[in-house]
Amino acid sequence: MQFLAALRRDNRQLLVKLAVIVALMFGFGYALVPLYKAICEALGINVLSLSERQTILADKGVANGNGQIDYSRSITVEFDTNARGPWDFKPAVRHMTVHPGELSQVMYEFRNKQDRTMAAQAIPSYAPMQASAHFNKLECFCFNEYTLAPGESKQWPVVFVIDPKLPKDVKTITLSYTFFEVAGKGGFKVGQAPQKAGAL
Structure with missing residues (x-):
């Protein structure tokens, strides 16, 4: 009898421990969603849907949300590119002047100069650093992988506010992109549209 009582007590303790572990795992998984969005927002990664992005822009008083454009200010946006490999990667223009709240677009061109198919992707960075929290990309090719055939050229837009x-x-x-080859990965199919909304 004493053995059975000890066994039941041990089973109850084990059950309580497992229940606590399950609750902690659920809580951790639940907390990952806002944490992931916060990290991606800070790094400028596209994670939100178009409707979510428009809601955020509307809350901030940004164009495409409620149409507020600050015509009293002009910001020069410089476009810088770095290619880590034998390919061409460049923006259609090197800089443009925009007003805060104004919807703007710049095209980027990538050409695979190699005699083989390649998969590549780009990562953005900003200068000065504090500008990253205020540079809202509605459409961007960054962080997606793309596969290009030998000699193939593709153009992708970056739409921003x-x-x-x-x-x-x-x-x-300064919006800077580094485009580099992703070894051993298939990437996106040629011609696939870049990710929308939610590009920061």
Whole structure:
């Protein structure tokens, strides 16, 4: 009898421990969603749907949300590209002047100069760093993998809005992309459209 009582007690303790572990795992999984979105937002990764992005822009008073454009300010946006390999990667223009809250677009061209198919992707960065929180990309090719045939060229748009809450002392923002080959990965099919909304 004593053995059975000890066994039941051990089973109850094990059950409580397992229940606590399950609850912690559920809580951790639940917390990952906002945490993931916060990290991606900070890094400028496209994770939100178009409707979610428009809602956020509307809350910020940005164009394409409620149409508020700050015509009293002009921001120079410079476009920089770095290619880690034997291919061409460049923007259609090197810079443009925009107003905070104004919807803008720039095209980027990538050409595979090799005699083999390749998979590649781009990662963005910003200067100054504080501009990244105010540079809202509605459409971007960044962080997607693309497969291009030998000699193939593709063009992709970056559609963006600069938040009017950008600090007044920031007059120039540099958006820089580094495009590099992804070894051993298939990437996106040629001709597949870039990811929408939610590009930060």
